[in-house]
Amino acid sequence: MERDNKKAWLYLLPAILFIGVFMIYPLIDVFIYSFEEGYNSASQSDFGTGTFNFQYVLRDPYFLQALKNTFILVIITVPMSTLIALFISLGLSSIKPLRHLYQTVYFLPYVTNTLAVGIVFMILFKKTAYSDGMVNLLINWFGGESVDFIDGPYWAKMFVLCFYTIWVVMPFKILILTSALASVKEDYYNAAKIDGTPKWRVFTKITIPMISPMLFYLIITGFIGAFKAYSDSVALFGTNLNAAGMNTIVGYIYDMLYGDGGGYPSYASAAAIILFVIILTITCINLLVSRKHVHYS
């Protein structure tokens, strides 16, 4: 028995070493940095420990802006993308002809590079000397005024960011949901049909509970992914996100480390810890809610 145990540890050793060095140790380090005031990675020195970093970060208007942006992004894109993906998947699973073509079309954004997609969005939304962008052309055609979506008002930029995020995360959700819908046995629908169950009731009482584990998975990963958003914002608004007012928490952390005003690992660590606490809280709430509404068979 004992020897078996040792063997097991031996087999686990490579993974434990790898995870220990590249994940556990950095995590602990980040935690320590966040409480060390003015830590300097070059000289390995600090001015003492305390909650100063957190106080600074929480008062930093750039961080508050990033926090606000991230929350708006999360609250809008997670439910929207999941809902839209659900309806598209429902549509996909109810049509027969050209289904594979549609599936491919919906899946394209997933295999396309984020930054490449960003350029496409620039063309769609950006105002240049030559053109106001495709979307503005449409708005003009309907008799509206041109809006500068990239350098213009906050709501316009936020709209583009949300639109872009939803568009990027949707394919994966559609992929998961179409397979989840396909796994619901036809017999359940037949049973419901024989009982004369209205369509809406079939959807809410049978389809949704049956695919609830997958929906839940998408919501959890969606929340986590949206809280960690950064590249989407860079793709649309460039690297100086603070100036554009479109920074996110991860963007703020990056700027604190490597940005123009960077070189503050302590502030970056504190912001990272705050992000971690936020994600942890949200995930815990999700888990609590799911206990009642998610049905694992």
Added chain:
Amino acid sequence: MRVLLQNLTKKFPNRNKKEKEDVIAVNDFTFEIPDGKLVGLLGPSGCGKSTTLNLISGLLKPTSGKIFFGDDDVTNLPPENRGIGLVFQNYALYPHLTVRQNIIFPLQNLKGKNKLSKDQMNQKALEIAKLVQLDGLMDRKPNELSGGQQQRVAIARALVKIPRVLLLDEPLSNLDARLRLQTREEIRRIQRETGITTVFVTHDQDEAMSISDIIVVMKDGVVQQIGAPQEVYDNPSNLFVAKFLGTPPISIFTGSIKAGRLYIGNDNVCSVDIPDTAKVDVGIRPEGFILKEDGPLACKLDRVEVMGRDISVVSQHEAAQTTHIRSIISSDNKVDFGASQVRFSIKPNKLLIFDADTGNRITCNLQ
């Protein structure tokens, strides 16, 4: 409710696109199910029995033909307007709902003047649960129930709206042997108590024979024979039905008729009142063999299996179409296990003669 199927035909497009011909799942099925009877649709897999059930339920639309419930033509009615209860082979219980919620589910769909209050629904669910003896398990989830209990929940859900016709698709196939015996009694009892016309599908002839009032034997989409179980067993209309019904199966020999005598191989078995025929198929039920020292049928003894009440004698005969012929005789008989040969005489009513080409039964008097 009397159910009438009139020239019912269902064709499916061929999966193999090179073959243009449609697959005929049910071919010209005409049958009247009398009110309050339990009918078993019996046949090997792929014979169209489940398709027939789905046509009655309305989940499938017939290619041609009509279906009547009583005097109502329901051929074009959607399933929900037919007033049927259907129990699926795998029960299709909603796994996220409790037994009570599963049973109530159909009632919650009622609209308008049929709408029930919560108390009424619970009351009805409880009544039905009592009928299927589930009343102690109302708050369990389906995966916390045994196979037999799940089966009864499925039946309760199908019965709660008091359907005009109850349909069961392979109701016992997911149960183990003992539970199967018990559950088929249960189905019989529930059917008797409710008096609802019931159609069930099975490939197990024991199941069909034991509880049905009427059995319908099908093969390749064509009805072979309809009748009371005993009658179909005693008087099969063709070789297929004779072979399909009965365990152990009927033994088939190649025989001939010469001058009013039936020969199996060279053994002159009995007299028969049909004209000379060079080749016929002769079927003998296992219980039709009588051990007799000077009996006409001489067989090479293979082995003897003792089963307590009966003895099963396994032997060989050169004219037999199967390698072994199995006969069941009472254990009162003394069999010489060491002998190399056994001789049988045959009970005339257990001997069936079939046309060698068409497989149709040739009825005759045997002596």
